Each structure stands twice: as structure tokens, then as C-alpha cells.
Amino acid sequence: MSARRFILLGPPGAGKGTQSQRLVADLGIPQISTGDLLRAARKAGTSLGQKAQSFMDAGQLVPDALIFELVEERLAQPDAAAGYILDGFPRNVTQADEMVGRRIAVERVVLLDVPTDALVARLSGRRVCGQCGATYHADTFPTRLEGVCDACGGAVAQRKDDRAEVVAQRLEVYAKETSPLIAYYASAGTLRRVDGFESADTVYASILTALSA
Numbered sequence: 299m300s301a302r303r304f305i306l307l308g309p310p311g312a313g314k315g316t317q318s319q320r321l322v323a324d325l326g327i328p329q330i331s332t333g334d335l336l337r338a339a340r341k342a343g344t345s346l347g348q349k350a351q352s353f354m355d356a357g358q359l360v361p362d363a364l365i366f367e368l369v370e371e372r373l374a375q376p377d378a379a380a381g382y383i384l385d386g387f388p389r390n391v392t393q394a395d396e397m398v399g400r401r402i403a404v405e406r407v408v409l410l411d412v413p414t415d416a417l418v419a420r421l422s423g424r425r426v427c428g429q430c431g432a433t434y435h436a437d438t439f440p441t442r443l444e445g446v447c448d449a450c451g452g453a454v455a456q457r458k459d460d461r462a463e464v465v466a467q468r469l470e471v472y473a474k475e476t477s478p479l480i481a482y483y484a485s486a487g488t489l490r491r492v493d494g495f496e497s498a499d500t501v502y503a504s505i506l507t508a509l510s511a
């Protein structure tokens with residue numbers, strides 16, 4: 299049987315969001331992306347969103363306490379009872395340890411492996427719909443009409459933290475804070491590696507295999 303409570307782990311731009319959208323549609327479980335939850339909190343102008351803002355714009359991790367507040371609230375919603383895709387969470391070993399203490403179950407961790415130069419190209423070209431969250435790429439997956447979402451007609455723009463200097467910082471933070479999770483979950487026996495430097499369709503097929511293997 300396939301895992302239904304799992305983490306998509308990988309550096310910024312590895313394709314976690316892209317693949318989550320497909321998994322949500324096929325598996326019928328929600329994507330819980332801490333990045334998306336933080337952006338929604340910012341858009342709504344909540345005090346948590348305001349506290350997170352400066353960290354996100356600088357490419358730094360948001361304090362763990364704020365992240366758990368968001369995640370616990372989201373996991374308590376009924377649609378998460380039958381499973382969930384954790385995207386961008388946990389982000390460091392402290393968060394992973396705290397998940398165990400809070401009994402947030404994880405059956406499988408799928409690591410998307412992508413070379414760093416490809417990550418930079420993906421992130422610098424990424425464009426996101428401010429209305430429905432659909433993701434595009436200026437060169438490899440453009441919208442039909444420039445700046446207009448194919449799916450909902452919303453405005454499509456570059457994320458503030460996809461500017462070159464912030465991307466470099468996010469990659470550094472990943473290497474220092476997040477990549478130790480690879481050894482952490484490998485030693486727990488839950489880690490599966492997927493080559494994320496393939497077409498989105500091929501990556502998707504590999505993820506499905508990793509969830510059932």
C-alpha cells in the first residue's frame with residue numbers, strides 16, 4: 299500500500315510544489331506547504347504573517363514556533379485526517395524532532411535530487427499566479443498570455459524571494475539547515491531518493507514508485 303502521510307524533501311526549486319499539485323489531484327489528500335501557509339498569512343495581514351515577512355524576504359528560515367502554530371492548525375482540519383503531503387516542512391532537525399514529540403506521523407520521505415545550477419535556472423524563471431497559486435516558468439512553461447494565469451485569469455508574477463540574491467541565500471540555508479535531514483531520515487529507514495532532474499512526468503512516476511516501495 300502507498301504511503302499517505304509523507305514529506306517531499308528537497309532544495310528550493312526542486313519541484314516540490316509542482317509535484318504536490320499532481321499528488322493532491324490523484325491521491326485526494328491535501329498538500330500542507332508551510333511556504334504557502336506563510337504567504338497566505340502575509341496576504342491576510344495576520345500578526346504571524348507580519349512576523350514572518352522579514353525572514354522570508356531575506357531567504358532565512360521563519361522561527362520554529364510560528365511554523366508549528368501554522369502546521370498544527372492546518373493538520374487539525376478534517377481533510378488532513380486521511381493523509382497529507384508535507385511540502386517544505388520540516389526544514390531543520392529541530393522541527394523534525396519536534397514533529398515526533400507532537401506525534402505528527404510520517405510514513406515516507408521522498409527526496410527530490412536536482413543539481414544546483416538547474417535550481418537557479420528554475421527559480422529565476424518561475425512565475426506564480428497570485429490568485430490560484432498555479433506555477434509557470436518564463437522559458438520552459440510560459441502562460442499563453444504574458445502575465446495572465448491560464449487557469450484562472452489572475453495576475454502572474456515573480457516571487458519576491460526568487461530574485462537572484464535571495465535565491466543564493468535560500469540555497470545556502472538549505473545546505474546548512476535542511477540537508478542534514480537527508481541523513482536523519484535515511485537512518486530512520488524512511489528516505490527514498492528520486493531524480494528530480496527529469497521531466498515533470500518522469501519525476502511524478504518515480505515519486506509514486508517511491509511511495510509504494
Ligand code: AP5
Pocket residue numbers: 308309310311312313314315316317331332333334336353354355357358359360361362365385386387388389393420421423424425433434435438439459468494495496497498499501
Ligand atoms: P517555500 O515556499 O517552501 O519555498 P522553497 O522550499 O524554497 O521551495 P520552492 O517553493 O521555491 O520550490 P519548489 O520545490 O516547490 O519548486 P516548484 O515546484 O515551484 O518557502 C519560502 C520561505 O518560507 C522560506 O525561504 C522560509 O523563509 C519560509 N519557510 C517555509 N517553510 C518553512 C519552515 N518549515 N521553517 C521555517 N521557514 C519556512 O518548481 C520551481 C520551478 O521549476 C517552477 O517554475 C516549475 O515550473 C519548474 N519545474 C518544476 N519541476 C520541473 C521539472 N521536472 N523540470 C523542469 N522544470 C521544473
